Amino acid sequence: xxxxxxxxxxxxxxxxxxxxxxxxxxxFQATTMFWYRQFPKQSLMLMATSNEGSxxxxxxxxxxxxxxxxxxSLTLSTLTVTSAHPExxxxxxxxxxxxxxQPQHFGDGTRLSIx
Amino acid sequence: xxxxxxxPEALRLQEGESSSLNCSYTVSGLRGLFWYRQDPGKGPExxxxxxxxxxxxxxxxxxxxxxxxxxxxxxxxxxxxxxxTYLCAVQWDFGTSYGKLTFGQGxxxxxxx
Numbered sequence: 047x048x049x050x051x052x053x054x055x056x057x058x059x060x061x062x063x064x065x066x067x068x069x070x071x072x073x074f075q076a077t078t079m080f081w082y083r084q085f086p087k088q089s090l091m092l093m094a095t096s097n098e099g100s101x102x103x104x105x106x107x108x109x110x111x112x113x114x115x116x117x118x119s120l121t122l123s124t125l126t127v128t129s130a131h132p133e134x135x136x137x138x139x140x141x142x143x144x145x146x147x148q149p150q151h152f153g154d155g156t157r158l159s160i161x
Numbered sequence: 162x163x164x165x166x167x168x169p170e171a172l173r174l175q176e177g178e179s180s181s182l183n184c185s186y187t188v189s190g191l192r193g194l195f196w197y198r199q200d201p202g203k204g205p206e207x208x209x210x211x212x213x214x215x216x217x218x219x220x221x222x223x224x225x226x227x228x229x230x231x232x233x234x235x236x237x238x239x240x241x242x243x244x245x246t247y248l249c250a251v252q253w254d255f256g257t258s259y260g261k262l263t264f265g266q267g268x269x270x271x272x273x274x
Contacts, residue, residue, distance in 0.1 A: 048207070050204075052204070078260060080261065080262075088266070089248065089264045089265065089266045089267050090205070090248070090264045092261055092262070092263075095261055139204045139205075141204075143260055146260065147192075147193065147260075148260075149193075149195055149207045149210050150195075150207075150260070150262060151207055152197075152204035152205045152206070152207075153204050154203050154204045155202070155203065155204045157202075
């Protein structure tokens with residue numbers, strides 16, 4: 047149980063392109079989803095928290111207009127990197143939590159490379 | 162100031178050589194401490210949740226313990242397939258934090274056959 051699917055797993059695109067990443071909880075309803083960024087050999091850095099049906103809460107220093115988050119249902123959240131540039135290249139990971147006190151379960155990440 | 166610190170940064174063991182990983186935290190109001198395993202190129206895999214001092218959880222060769230200031234992940238008779246990065250994460254009461262976690266930097270475990 048507690049499977050989180052993230053798609054796509056790998057994206058290569060040109061600078062200026064917008065990229066959408068999907069995160070789905072397959073066998074549970076996720077009241078809260080989280081988006082992280084991870085640089086090589088570093089730990090996870092939280093970007094934003096999203097609750098179904100409400101606006102996402104972004105961490106300090108994360109550009110809301112650059113990283114658009116939509117949490118339209120209890121099983122789906124999307125992250126759109128708008129007008130991506132090479133410095134946005136990174137490993138993006140989502141997680142989902144079933145409720146208070148429940149652990150976060152993670153997707154397998156999306157490696158984004160902007161040329 | 163770091164609020165979650167893991168040590169050592171890297172640990173090399175021979176197969177069968179038991180050891181422990183440490184996670185110390187400096188904040189009060191702990192709501193939960195979580196251990197994850199992360200393989201290269203993958204998302205973290207949930208291992209354990211600990212909620213209060215004195216609590217212990219076990220799974221196969223892994224055992225997690227919690228005190229008021231730190232947690233240990235004990236690995237008994239490790240095998241090469243236990244090689245991974247082990248992440249510790251803390252959740253405390255931020256009011257409307259919706260359960261967000263703060264991660265330590267991780268311990269890279271390598272088990273040689």
